Amino acid sequence: MIRGLKVKEYSSGRAGITRLIVGGMHGREYEASRKILDKIKPNPSEGRVIVVPNINISGRRYVSTMNANYIKSPAGRVYLSILERYKPDVVVELHAFNSKSYKNLVSSDRIYKKGVPRLIPYRSDLPIEDRILHGGPPPFVKDRFKEKFKEHASYITLEIHEKYGKEAERTLRFIINSVINCNSVKEIREKLRERHRESMGEAGRLLLDYLSRAD
Ligand SMILES: [Zn+2]
Secondary structure (H helix, E strand, O other): OOOOOOOOOEEEEOOEEEEEEEEEOOOOOOHHHHHHOOOOOOOOOOOOOEOOOOOOOOOOOOOOOHHHHHHHHHHHHHHHHHHHOOOOOOEEEEEOOOOOHHHHHHHHHHHHOOOOOOOOOOOOOHHHHHOEEEOOOOOOHHHHHEEEEEEOOOEEEEEEEEEOOHHHHHHHHHHHHHHHOOOOOHHHHHHHHOOOOOHHHHHHHHHHHOOOOOO
């Protein structure tokens, strides 16, 4: 559909939810997420899994997904066309952070500065390279797809460290496998709660508040 864009589709041949897993949202994030996204071979029992390892095929400079102009950037336009074409029920949006940007991502000011809640680490007892942060949809997705992604864990934004460690990789695999192997948003949410109850509770409360805000 778009020249040079790699889209991998894994269908169960049965009805069910569409899960979209995307990386390389902007800048050079692809370099961090490709190690995982190039390797996974989903085998869902129902529905399908769409994997797009690199949205930013143009290689253009960084435009934040929080920025209203993201959707006009080459990467943003590619991403929007994927959302419109595949109409996913569940999205995993994979980003990479560095040690310097960590503080801003988890700061409670983020809702005022960027219009989205702070991200929550699944585990905060680990060194920064092994932490994975999670949150909900970015503003343009929330505004554009008003009826979708209301349920917690239907849209999972993840931030992994650009030089992530073994423990982070384990957590990331657990999350991605939960999304691939569960057959509803509720099931995914329950699965993630089994291992990360406190963190999921906190993120769920922040999401509810975010979704109830006027645009
Ligand atoms: Zn990013």
